[in-house]
Amino acid sequence: MTDLIRLIPIPAWMASTAAALIQCLLCLVVALCAAVIFIWLERKVAARIQDRLGPTRVGGRFGWLQPPADGIKLLCKEDLIPAAADGPLFRVAPYISFCATLCVFLAMPFSSVAAADGKVVSSWVALPLNIAAFFVLAVASMEVFGVILGGYASGSKWSLYGAMRAAAQVISYEIPLALSVVVIVLITGTMDLAVIGNGQSGWFWNWNLFHDPFTFVTFFVFATCALANTNRAPFDLPEAESELVAGFLTEYSGFRWVYFFMGEYAAMFLICGLGCILFLGGWNGPVPVCQWLGLAPNATGVGGWINDVGNWVTSRVGITTRIEFATWLGNLLGALNFITKAVLGATCMIWTRWTLPRLRIDQVMTTCLKYCVPIASAMMAGAMVYSYGFPEGLVRHVLKALGILA
Amino acid sequence: MNNGMNWNTLYFLVFAALACFSAVAVVVSSNIVRMACWLIVSLAAVAALFFLADAEFVGAVQLMVYVGGTMVLLIFGVMLTARGPFVSMKIGAGQWVVATVAAGALLIVLLQAALSTFNRGESTLPRPSIANKNSRELTAPGRQSPDYSSTEQLGLGLMGVRVDSLSEPDPVRRGGMAGYLLPFEIISVHLVVVLIGAAYLARARRRITPRTWMGVRPSGVEE
Numbered sequence: 001m002t003d004l005i006r007l008i009p010i011p012a013w014m015a016s017t018a019a020a021l022i023q024c025l026l027c028l029v030v031a032l033c034a035a036v037i038f039i040w041l042e043r044k045v046a047a048r049i050q051d052r053l054g055p056t057r058v059g060g061r062f063g064w065l066q067p068p069a070d071g072i073k074l075l076c077k078e079d080l081i082p083a084a085a086d087g088p089l090f091r092v093a094p095y096i097s098f099c100a101t102l103c104v105f106l107a108m109p110f111s112s113v114a115a116a117d118g119k120v121v122s123s124w125v126a127l128p129l130n131i132a133a134f135f136v137l138a139v140a141s142m143e144v145f146g147v148i149l150g151g152y153a154s155g156s157k158w159s160l161y162g163a164m165r166a167a168a169q170v171i172s173y174e175i176p177l178a179l180s181v182v183v184i185v186l187i188t189g190t191m192d193l194a195v196i197g198n199g200q201s202g203w204f205w206n207w208n209l210f211h212d213p214f215t216f217v218t219f220f221v222f223a224t225c226a227l228a229n230t231n232r233a234p235f236d237l238p239e240a241e242s243e244l245v246a247g248f249l250t251e252y253s254g255f256r257w258v259y260f261f262m263g264e265y266a267a268m269f270l271i272c273g274l275g276c277i278l279f280l281g282g283w284n285g286p287v288p289v290c291q292w293l294g295l296a297p298n299a300t301g302v303g304g305w306i307n308d309v310g311n312w313v314t315s316r317v318g319i320t321t322r323i324e325f326a327t328w329l330g331n332l333l334g335a336l337n338f339i340t341k342a343v344l345g346a347t348c349m350i351w352t353r354w355t356l357p358r359l360r361i362d363q364v365m366t367t368c369l370k371y372c373v374p375i376a377s378a379m380m381a382g383a384m385v386y387s388y389g390f391p392e393g394l395v396r397h398v399l400k401a402l403g404i405l406a
Numbered sequence: 407m408n409n410g411m412n413w414n415t416l417y418f419l420v421f422a423a424l425a426c427f428s429a430v431a432v433v434v435s436s437n438i439v440r441m442a443c444w445l446i447v448s449l450a451a452v453a454a455l456f457f458l459a460d461a462e463f464v465g466a467v468q469l470m471v472y473v474g475g476t477m478v479l480l481i482f483g484v485m486l487t488a489r490g491p492f493v494s495m496k497i498g499a500g501q502w503v504v505a506t507v508a509a510g511a512l513l514i515v516l517l518q519a520a521l522s523t524f525n526r527g528e529s530t531l532p533r534p535s536i537a538n539k540n541s542r543e544l545t546a547p548g549r550q551s552p553d554y555s556s557t558e559q560l561g562l563g564l565m566g567v568r569v570d571s572l573s574e575p576d577p578v579r580r581g582g583m584a585g586y587l588l589p590f591e592i593i594s595v596h597l598v599v600v601l602i603g604a605a606y607l608a609r610a611r612r613r614i615t616p617r618t619w620m621g622v623r624p625s626g627v628e629e
Contacts, residue, residue: 017413089443129462138470145446145477152439167481 023126027105034269035262036067037343042350049354077254084155085251093153094252094259097146101263103139104270107132107193111283111334113327114198122327123194124335132193133181136274137174140229143267144170147231147238150260151248162247166238169364170229176372177225180218183380184208184278187215187387193274197282204286205399209279212390214382219279221376226271226349228364230264233353237361272345273338280341283334290330417458425451436497442480449473463560564590 010018040055043066047054059065081090109132112123120128129135144166151163187208188196200206208215228235239247249260276282284290309325359367390397428448432441449472456465559569566585 013413086437086439089440131463131466134470135462135466138466138474141474142450142469145473148477148481149443164481167478171478 024106027102027126030110031102031105031266031269032262034346035265036071038265038268038346038350039067039070039261040064041343041347042353045347045350046354049351071258074254074258079254079256080251082155082251086153086155089149089153090251091256093146093150094256094263095146096149097143098259098263098266100139100142100146101266101270103142104136105266107135107139108270108273109194109197109277109282110273110338111331112194112198113330113334114195114201120192120194120198122331124331125194128194129192131191133185133191133196133274133278136193136270137178137181140267140270141170141174143263146260146263147248150252151238154248154251156251158244158246158250159248162238162244162250165361166231166248168361169231169235169237169368172365172368173225173228173235173372176221176368176376177229179373179376179380180222180225181274181278183215183218183376183383186380187211187383193277193282197277197284200281201284202288202291204281206284207279207281209281212383212386214379214386215279218376218379218383219275221372221379222275222279224367224372226275227352228368230267230271230349232268232349234356234359235364236353236358237364242358268346268349269342272342272349275345276338276341280345282341283331283338285337290333293329293333414458418455421451421454421458424448425455439480442476446473446476446480449476 040063044054044062055063055066057063058069081087106127107125107129109123109125109128112125113121125132147166147170148163151159151161151166154160184196185191188199190196196208200208204210209219210216227233231238237247239249244250249257252260425448428444428451431444432448435441435444449468453465453468453473456462456468562569562585564586566587568583568585571580571583
């Protein structure tokens with residue numbers, strides 16, 4: 001981003017401001033696109049699972065204009081505030097929920113390219129933090145504040161019930177979620193998501209998922225907690241439309257309701273992305289395409305020939321500044337890979353939602369406190385011991401023992 | 407500070423003003439839930455100030471511990487104990503006097519501490535501003551030396567090893583730079599005691615039926 005803006009002759013402060021604005025805008029666009037696409041996907045997947053067709057008419061055969069049509073409909077709705085509601089808090093709650101989710105996008109790397117020594121050369125992230133994993137968890141936990149506030153300020157019993165359920169659920173599930181993130185932080189030795197992702201480059205057996213049996217189990221704990229933390233079925237008790245009308249959303253309509261939903265779907269993308277980076281290699285595919293193209297770490301540094309070709313082309317059109325084309329291309333492929341994985345993860349979440357029935361609140365608590373927390377703790381202890389025995393991971397170790405891998 | 411435009415100062419002023427305003431609003435407002443909300447805004451603004459000062463770890467801890475903690479306080483302390491909806495608090499004149507004296511004394515102490523720090527004014531440390539940070543990335547693609555020292559030193563300090571004591575020339579002062587293992591352990595034991603105590607106080611007084619699995623009770627058993 002910044003090195004492209006540098007090509008335009010403007011003062012440094014203007015360039016940095018423009019870069020910051022563009023990065024924020026990109027985060028916003030990704031969040032909104034994720035929301036719009038997932039809402040469409042949710043309808044289609046739900047329909048297919050229930051042996052229906054789903055939206056078919058708006059915008060052609062696949063109903064791909066359904067989300068914009070929904071948006072226009074919701075914008076035209078009356079903005080109701082119940083007489084019993086606490087007005088200002090009722091108004092501000094959806095924005096808190098959405099903004100918290102949006103802030104997490106700042107620290108989420110979409111792609112990264114490292115040099116041969118593991119040093120980060122360039123990453124596609126708005127805010128490179130060395131504690132990104134912690135930041136993501138801390139800021140993502142703010143989202144529930146909007147839910148609680150909205151539920152409380154609605155002045156309705158259904159809403160308050162929904163908010164209380166959300167509070168109990170999300171605050172409980174944060175513990176196993178954080179513990180399962182700690183397992184990965186432990187074996188990688190860093191909280192920088194870019195470094196964690198880069199450490200899994202190459203074939204899929206380098207993924208943290210296959211690092212050892214403990215991380216493999218931890219992934220499923222993480223997936224369960226991810227479902228619960230985004231209030232998705234089978235953990236959608238805060239909404240529970242068959243019991244609580246619509247839970248904390250009961251009194252919301254129109255655009256404020258849209259904000260809650262955009263926040264929820266963007267959070268789905270985020271938690272899937274976090275899972276991808278921590279366990280599924282992030283931007284490193286199952287097959288090392290970037291290495292084959294010479295875009296990823298190798299002995300001679302980051303891709304020489306692509307840079308030469310690219311800069312020869314740009315010098316023809318009169319741009320003299322050298323541009324790191326290989327890094328750009330590597331990041332682009334990585335970002336596509338990452339987004340594909342995150343969308344697949346979200347599809348699995350949708351699939352789960354329409355497959356499993358909703359849990360009761362006591363079952364939700366049992367799952368968290370009696371299963372997820374002990375399992376995650378045991379996995380942490382196990383991974384701690386294991387990483388001394390096989391620091392390179394199980395699959396790599398076996399392959400080396402068999403002589404397949406050098 | 408390049409070309410008269412300093413985003414750091416601007417953001418500092420915005421977030422500092424927000425923190426102060428919402429801190430005053432906590433005191434002024436009478437609705438207890440609104441108070442908690444203003445407190446959360448104030449604490450979040452302080453977290454933003456930490457982020458602005460490149461202390462991301464402290465900022466994230468502020469969000470996780472203080473803002474998250476206030477949120478839990480809001481829910482379990484305020485919402486579940488309030489008797490009616492939207493409870494307002496009435497404060498008598500005597501309480502105002504006591505509160506003013508206590509707060510004034512605290513303010514004087516804090517001001518004294520803030521004004522007595524040596525080396526006020528321009529910092530001598532080379533701290534990159536936001537603009538500088540971006541221009542650094544403009545000149546060199548990526549970070550030259552990723553700075554992981556802060557969290558690593560913190561972690562080692564909590565384990566009882568102070569890395570910064572290696573560069574301390576004075577052996578007497580070096581001897582005083584012990585790690586934080588003991589305080590850390592004392593606090594964790596203390597917190598466990600508090601947790602068990604809270605669970606004991608809040609325990610449900612009801613008969614425990616032998617056959618409860620996943621919360622499913624045999625029929626006919628009263629809660």
